[in-house]
Amino acid sequence: MSDTDIPEATGRAPSIRDVARVAGVSYQTVSRVINNSSQLRPETAAKVRSAIAELKFVPNQAARALATSRSRLIGVLGPRVTTHGVASMVQAVESAARAAGYRLTVTNLATSDPDDVRASIDHLMQQSIEGLIAVAPQTRVIPILEELQLPVPVQTVTSTGVSTSHNDQAAGARAAVRHLIELGHTRILHIAGPRDWVEADHRMRGYLAEMDASDLPPRPPILGDWTAQFGYEAGRELLRTEDVTAVFAGNDHMALGFMHAVRAIGRSVPEDISVVGFDDVPESAHLWPPLTTVRQDFVGIGTRAVADLLTTLGEFRGDVPAAEPDHLRLIVRSSTAPPSR
Template sequence: MVQAIESAARAAGYRLTVTNLATSAADDVRASIDHLMRQSIEGLIAVAPQTRVLPILDELKLPVPVQIVASTGTATSHNDQTAGARAAVRHLIELGHTRILHIAGPRDWVEADHRMRGYLAEMDAGDLSPRPPVLGDWTAQFGFEAGVELLRTEDATAVFAGNDYMALGFMHAVRAIGRSVPEDISVVGFDDVPESAHLWPPLTTVRQDFLGIGTRAFADLLVALGESVEADARTEPDHLRLIVRSSTAPPRR
């Protein structure tokens, strides 16, 4: 996403300064923005996936245009994470799975909340009882540790992981206890990171248009700066798409 923003900025004759936050604590957010403002920036794009960052940005009342962007989209474009999650769970239900677990992202992350809502909504639509989602941290290590624990206590036949890395860790856990994907349990991820197609088995996942989101974010900022922007630069990012690979299959009878 950031790479797309930088490419669009260069093409429009702007230079991008990037500041990464160690944490989303209020003091860190304020310090980073103060650092940027001392460089006389003309506009700010905040890749802010955590809900607690938004009121901090609002209270600062910055004297430059601000564009807030996350995987869910921007203020003027939309990337329906809930619909993407529902498509993932619907795929599992259509294969015949009824006992589906969800390993979610961290609390307070916008994407994690939307994907969890999608899981719950689609389970409800299928008249199925959802299992309590497990809150993770997006890492493969958490997916592995959660998988080892869940596979000892749960009788689920499928897992919808909140991102591909947790799905990767979970698949490792399945193999570590002598079971297999998808023969014993199906796994779906989210994001379609480049490595997903090369896991074994290749991972079924929901593809996001990160480049489209980043390009649209910078185009919206240019509009806020009063510059003209070609219409195709402000097109909606591609809709989330379910990419079906070999990590999902009907459950064993």
């Protein structure tokens, strides 16, 4: 290639034909590499990728969509409240999708009202998405997705419904409550998540099931909103009226707020009351005392959702890692102890 043919010398961006000349292949071969075709010899694909890197070539997504009649766009439907788990899963989805040559378009629900859900899905469909991933949807979302019978594959990331990327939230909750019972606690209160969240419902069911299995009377669960502020306000109120020795919170942030309330009234964790959370957010190990909680493999769940969606699209990628088989695990720290006598 002469100097006048080099994109930098002419002030223009490198094209697919520039890549083809440097790699010594046809531009159709370059196109196949860009579109992750499996019908190429590895050494040919490696030469093309080397030329792409050398020229710093960036494929034109719009041109690719026109040429292939495909958008290579995945829609993500998120909840109106973004928790640590939801954010981590969306990041994992984006990373796995990008590695497979796809882009994301994300829409968060304004409310769980059916009209808002349908409008959000319609907004994503208007962008010619090739598949949809619904991350941690509220209970109303799943039946609407089934009702609409969308013309693209749908992958839900939740503890129930049509998902193959699910967590057994009830089992995780039972492990948390069982831990408290094995320490000797019998008066255990549950601060649950919002009523319309699938995960909150399953964690509450796990609490009730484990209490029943141990012949212990459950306290009526308190419905929260996932925030530390709710955990704090609920704790200030409950600690004046409830005679409990342990609390299982539906997530770590509500557990954090509850622990603040315990300290605010002059009591301590775990000497006066034990606390267990759920999710194992990064801050949990650094609270005082460090929080006992249920760890989830959010990154694995997100990447598995993309792998499942790609399989449905006929583009299975064996290099996409799966979630750990044991992706809910009780992490015991210093916020739990036997009840004081």
